Amino acid sequence: MDVRELQSINLAQILKEPGTAEAEGVIREAITAGEDVLPLQGEAEWSVTVTSAGEEFWLSGEVHGTVLMECRRCLKPTPQPVDAYFQHLLEFHPEVEELTLVQNEDDEDVYRFGEPDLDLRFFLAQAFALAMPYTALCDESCKGLCPVCGADLNVTECGHVQGDAVSGALAELGKFLDEV
Ligand SMILES: [Zn+2]
Numbered sequence: 001m002d003v004r005e006l007q008s009i010n011l012a013q014i015l016k017e018p019g020t021a022e023a024e025g026v027i028r029e030a031i032t033a034g035e036d037v038l039p040l041q042g043e044a045e046w047s048v049t050v051t052s053a054g055e056e057f058w059l060s061g062e063v064h065g066t067v068l069m070e071c072r073r074c075l076k077p078t079p080q081p082v083d084a085y086f087q088h089l090l091e092f093h094p095e096v097e098e099l100t101l102v103q104n105e106d107d108e109d110v111y112r113f114g115e116p117d118l119d120l121r122f123f124l125a126q127a128f129a130l131a132m133p134y135t136a137l138c139d140e141s142c143k144g145l146c147p148v149c150g151a152d153l154n155v156t157e158c159g160h161v162q163g164d165a166v167s168g169a170l171a172e173l174g175k176f177l178d179e180v
């Protein structure tokens, strides 16, 4: 296995004495964010820095990649560049089994971790997902799918002319309103 594909950073050194740790790597094929699988075009690149700050640690990082999102009109996979940046406060608690979000005395969000080898998958996926656009459009002039048969109107003429379908529906609505 390619070590650079591991999404983690070893903090053993800065748990012993104050300092900074750095790591970088790539993510291939897809980023998994909770239930969502975000397919990638090419590799996403990430880098993080963790710096001691008294009892706590500052995690800052970035992840850059191109996600494939469905065009909101025709559903075609559409590349969307994503540049995500994140910063979090961390605390080391050896008894913590899973990354846990808590509030400290200053009401700041703090993530508690229990392994010197900090798993970064959650942080990278969360930042990436938050930086994605809500929807994608393959082209401003995308004609979308035929509402009758579902054909991609960018590539075929299925014969159900969308304009007629819409004006037909409007005519029906007009008739209905006249009758009311
Ligand atoms: Zn489209």
Ligand SMILES: [Zn+2]
Pocket (backbone or CB within 6 Å): 146, 147, 148, 149, 150, 151, 158, 159, 160
């Ligand atoms: Zn059609």
